[in-house]
Every structure is written in C-alpha cells, then in structure tokens.
Amino acid sequence: MTQLEINGLFAEYSPSLPILEDVSLKIETGEIISIIGPSGSGKSTILRVLVGLLHPSQGHVIVNGTEVNYKSPSALKSMRDTMAMVFQQFNLFQNMSVLRNVMIAPLKIKKEPEAEVEARAKEYLEIMGLGEKFDAYPDQLSGGQQQRVALARALALRPKILLLDEVTSALDPEMVNEVLDAIRVLSTKGITLIIVSHEMAFVREVSDRVIMMDDGKVVEIGTPDEIFTAAKTQRCRDFISNIIQH
Amino acid sequence: MIQQFIDQAPIFFTLNNGLYWLRALMTTLSMALIGCVVGFIFGFVLVYFRTSPIPWLLPLRALLIAYVEIFRRIPFLVLTFLILFASRGFGFQLSLFWVACVTIVLIATAYIAEIIRAGIEAVHRNQWECADVMNFSRARTMLYVIVPQSWVFIVPPAFSYFIMFIKETSLTSQIGTMELMSAGKYFNSIGISPLMAYGTCLLLYFALSYPLTRLGRRIEVRLKNRFKGNMATLRASDQ
Ligand SMILES: Nc1ncnc2c1ncn2[C@@H]1O[C@H](COP(=O)(O)OP(=O)(O)OP(=O)(O)O)[C@@H](O)[C@H]1O
Ligand SMILES: [Mg+2]
Numbered sequence: 001m002t003q004l005e006i007n008g009l010f011a012e013y014s015p016s017l018p019i020l021e022d023v024s025l026k027i028e029t030g031e032i033i034s035i036i037g038p039s040g041s042g043k044s045t046i047l048r049v050l051v052g053l054l055h056p057s058q059g060h061v062i063v064n065g066t067e068v069n070y071k072s073p074s075a076l077k078s079m080r081d082t083m084a085m086v087f088q089q090f091n092l093f094q095n096m097s098v099l100r101n102v103m104i105a106p107l108k109i110k111k112e113p114e115a116e117v118e119a120r121a122k123e124y125l126e127i128m129g130l131g132e133k134f135d136a137y138p139d140q141l142s143g144g145q146q147q148r149v150a151l152a153r154a155l156a157l158r159p160k161i162l163l164l165d166e167v168t169s170a171l172d173p174e175m176v177n178e179v180l181d182a183i184r185v186l187s188t189k190g191i192t193l194i195i196v197s198h199e200m201a202f203v204r205e206v207s208d209r210v211i212m213m214d215d216g217k218v219v220e221i222g223t224p225d226e227i228f229t230a231a232k233t234q235r236c237r238d239f240i241s242n243i244i245q246h
Numbered sequence: 247m248i249q250q251f252i253d254q255a256p257i258f259f260t261l262n263n264g265l266y267w268l269r270a271l272m273t274t275l276s277m278a279l280i281g282c283v284v285g286f287i288f289g290f291v292l293v294y295f296r297t298s299p300i301p302w303l304l305p306l307r308a309l310l311i312a313y314v315e316i317f318r319r320i321p322f323l324v325l326t327f328l329i330l331f332a333s334r335g336f337g338f339q340l341s342l343f344w345v346a347c348v349t350i351v352l353i354a355t356a357y358i359a360e361i362i363r364a365g366i367e368a369v370h371r372n373q374w375e376c377a378d379v380m381n382f383s384r385a386r387t388m389l390y391v392i393v394p395q396s397w398v399f400i401v402p403p404a405f406s407y408f409i410m411f412i413k414e415t416s417l418t419s420q421i422g423t424m425e426l427m428s429a430g431k432y433f434n435s436i437g438i439s440p441l442m443a444y445g446t447c448l449l450l451y452f453a454l455s456y457p458l459t460r461l462g463r464r465i466e467v468r469l470k471n472r473f474k475g476n477m478a479t480l481r482a483s484d485q
Contacts, residue, residue, distance in 0.1 A: 051378075051379045052378075052379075053375055053378060053379065077381055080379060080380070080381045081381065083379070084379070084380075085379045087372055087375070087376065089372070090370050090372035090373065090376075091372070091376055092376075093373060093376070093377075093390070093391050093395075094373070094395055094473060095391065095394040095395045095473070104390060105380040105381070105382070108386065108390065109380060109381050109382060109386070110381075139473075157380065
C-alpha cells in the first residue's frame with residue numbers, strides 16, 4: 001500500500017529560489033528508503049517538507065491517502081502524529097533527563113497514561129542499549145548515546161514513518177557503528193524509514209530502494225544494486241564512484 | 247567632624263531611629279522587588295506575544311516593540327513625575343509608594359523583556375524544531391523546553407539589572423517616597439551631620455545589594471554547571 005506520495009513538489013526558503021524542483025516519489029508502507037546525493041542537493045529539505053517545518057510552494061504531499069493541507073494547522077498536526085524525525089544533532093532537550101526526553105511528548109502532548117508511557121520509554125531505551133542511562137542528562141552522554149536516545153524518543157511516539165536526517169554525520173567515527181546498529185534494529189520493526197545518509201555501505205545494506213538527488217531534483221530511483229552497480233544516469237554513476245573512492 | 251560624630255552618636259543611634267531606617271530599607275527593597283518580580287511576569291508575557299508568528303498579532307507586536315524601545319530610554323525621574331502628575335490628573339489617589347512602584351514596573355518590564363528575549367534566542371534553534379515536529383504548541387515549547395534552558399542566560403544580566411535598580415529607586419525620594427535616600431535627607435535636615443546621615447544610607451544600600459550580588463553569582467554558577475552541555479552547544483553553534 002502506498003503510504004506516502006509526493007507529486008510535483010517545489011519548495012524554497014526564499015521566494016523564487018527553488019531548492020526542490022518537481023520532486024515526485026512514492027513510498028510503500030514498511031519500506032526502507034534512503035536518500036543520497038551531494039551536499040546541498042535538497043535531501044534535508046524534503047524531510048523538512050514532510051514534517052511540515054517547510055511548506056511547499058507547489059505540489060502535493062499525500063500521507064495514507066489524504067492530501068496534506070499545509071494551510072491547516074490541524075492537518076499538519078495529524079500528519080506529524082504519523083511521523084517522527086531525528087536530526088543530525090541537538091535533538092535532545094538539554095533541560096531534561098534521558099527518560100524525560102523520551103516521555104515528554106507522549107505524556108504531555110498525546111496525553112497518554114504516565115505508567116504506560118514510562119514503561120514504553122524504558123523499553124525503547126533498553127532496546128537502544130541505554131538501560132543504565134535513564135537519569136542522565138544529555139550533556140553527560142556521548143554523541144552516539146545522544147543519538148540513540150533520540151531514536152528511542154522517536155520510537156516512543158510510535159510513528160508510522162520515521163525520518164532520519166544524517167543522524168551519524170556529526171559523530172566521531174568510533175560512534176557511528178553503534179548508531180547504525182540501532183537503526184538496523186529499527187529496520188526490522190515494520191516502520192517506514194526514510195534515511196538520509198552518507199554511509200553508503202549501510203545504505204546499500206538496509207535499503208529497499210535508494211533515491212539519488214542532485215540540485216533539488218530526483219536523478220534516479222532504484223534498488224540498492226541498481227543504484228550502486230548499474231545506475232542509468234551518468235550523474236548517479238559519477239556520484240557513486242566518487243563516494244566509493246573516498 | 248569626628249567631634250560632631252561623637253556628640254551626635256547618642257541621639258542618632260537610638261532604637262526609634264533604627265526602626266526608621268529599617269522601614270526605609272524595607273521600602274527600598276519592596277519597590278525594587280515588586281518592580282522586578284512584576285517586571286519579570288510582564289516581561290515574559292511581552293516576549294511571548296512579541297515573538298508570536300501569528301499574522302494578525304502584528305499590530306500588537308509593533309506596539310510592544312515601541313513600548314520596549316521607548317521605556318528603556320525614558321529617564322527614571324522623568325517617568326516618576328509623569329506618573330505622579332498623570333495619576334493625580336486622572337483622579338487616582340495612588341500613594342507615593344505605588345507611584346514609584348508603577349514607574350519601576352513600567353521601566354523594569356521593558357528592560358527585563360529584552361533580557362528574556364536575548365535568553366530565549368540563545369537557546370539552540372533545533373530545540374524549537376524538535377518540539378515542533380513532536381506537535382508541541384508554541385506555549386508548551388516555551389514552557390517545557392525553551393524557558394528552562396534560557397534561565398542560564400537570563401539570570402546573570404537580570405541580577406545585575408536588579409541591583410542597578412535598587413540604586414535607581416533612590417530617585418523616588420524626589421517625589422517624597424519614604425525610602426533610604428529620603429531617610430538620609432530627613433536625618434540631615436534635622437541636624438544630623440551629612441556624613442552620618444548619608445554614610446548610613448550608603449552602608450545600607452551596600453548591605454542590601456552585596457548579598458544579592460553574591461546570591462546572583464551562586465545561582466549563576468549552579469545554572470552553568472547544570473547546563474554545561476547547553477553552553478557547549480552554544481559555543482559549537484557559534485562557529
Ligand atoms: N534554512 C535555510 N535557509 C535558506 N537556505 C537553506 C536553508 N537550509 C538549506 N538551505 C539551502 O537549500 C539547499 C539544500 O539544502 P539541504 O539542507 O536540503 O541539502 P542537503 O542535501 O541536506 O545537504 P547536506 O548533505 O549538506 O545536509 C542548499 O543550497 C542550502 O544552502
Ligand atoms: Mg542535510
């Protein structure tokens with residue numbers, strides 16, 4: 001079933017300077033999609049449109065069969081209820097403990113019962129290997145641990161779609177793998193995942209499909225094997241060979 | 247002069263005079279405290295609406311900006327007289343103490359609002375976006391996420407400002423509020439040497455503001471320790 005559909009999407013930060021130009025794609029329920037492409041190609045911008053941080057100037061976003069009306073706050077709210085996002089850095093609320101970070105949105109925004117929220121938060125933190133860190137504050141954690149808390153927090157919202165925007169690229173190399181492992185665990189849970197990443201080996205391993213972007217446009221969409229070994233476009237082949245060399 | 251001091255000491259250092267000074271001290275402290283506490287509350291409300299993204303609040307925002315810009319520039323004494331005569335003119339029988347308090351609140355709100363705004367803007371932008379994506383309303387984001395993190399930026403300048411304002415309240419003696427400065431004037435007027443009258447005044451101002459400075463410093467250190475990561479975040483984002 002198609003869970004997410006983007007049709008002819010244009011988006012810009014300042015008027016008449018389009019960052020995304022005519023982006024269209026379809027994502028099936030439970031699919032794991034990776035978006036790759038050079039810096040500045042608009043990968044983060046797509047995710048920002050999907051969570052409503054940026055409103056498209058043209059085009060349609062359709063979530064579970066319903067077109068999102070960006071002018072309606074309640075439509076944006078219900079769209080966000082189906083999604084969670086983890087950013088590159090500074091995800092965690094600095095003034096709250098790890099457990100509180102994970103609990104706050106389900107408890108205070110979704111108004112779920114506290115005992116249930118707490119049990120679930122602890123469970124996800126344990127899945128992320130943070131069973132010992134409930135009471136720690138973000139500044140007492142390593143970058144990798146912080147990102148794992150952010151993943152647990154996103155999971156605790158029980159999203160249908162989880163968006164990960166370069167969650168490892170601000171980390172020291174030795175911490176990248178622990179976070180990638182955590183995402184591997186996620187990838188078996190049936191949540192639709194949209195991953196923006198520069199970790200090509202990882203992308204190739206976990207993705208069902210890979211989207212290559214350049215200069216605000218989708219250049220190519222294909223299975224990992226197609227994209228990494230048999231790309232149709234020259235642009236995509238160049239990008240892949242460039243990355244693999246490094 | 248020393249002789250005068252010795253001569254006057256028995257008539258100056260009496261229980262009654264002590265109580266008089268104490269009352270004056272409490273008046274000064276109350277004015278500054280009321281001004282700052284109410285100024286803080288109003289300051290937060292002002293900043294909340296001033297930074298609101300809602301389009302139809304635009305006129306209100308313009309008004310609030312004008313308020314802040316104007317009231318940070320009016321000399322304290324000018325506003326005091328203005329409030330005094332305006333309140334009399336409109337038939338309000340405000341006591342001098344409350345005239346002084348209203349003046350202080352009006353000015354303190356403008357100053358503190360700027361301190362609060364700077365503190366709120368110092369919190370990393372990502373904290374807003376994360377809250378946004380999790381469907382926090384603006385009020386909830388402020389309450390749960392932004393304001394708790396902004397104290398570390400707000401408290402130090404707010405305390406220096408508070409201490410500065412304790413000194414400013416001496417100007418209200420011009421309209422006859424019975425605070426410390428007036429007490430000094432009073433004792434001088436009944437023949438106590440200026441050195442003794444205003445010297446006591448000076449010591450009492452010091453006794454009031456020095457502990458407050460220390461207290462502010464301690465709270466600041468506490469907050470800094472508590473928000474080490476936040477400060478590091480800030481430094482990182484400055485680069
Ligand atoms: N807040 C913003 N305001 C204005 N322009 C922006 C903003 N954020 C991004 N841009 C511009 O939009 C373009 C696409 O940015 P985007 O962040 O989507 O790229 P990206 O593919 O995620 O790159 P990276 O791999 O570096 O994260 C860039 O040219 C960038 O300069
Ligand atoms: Mg990006």
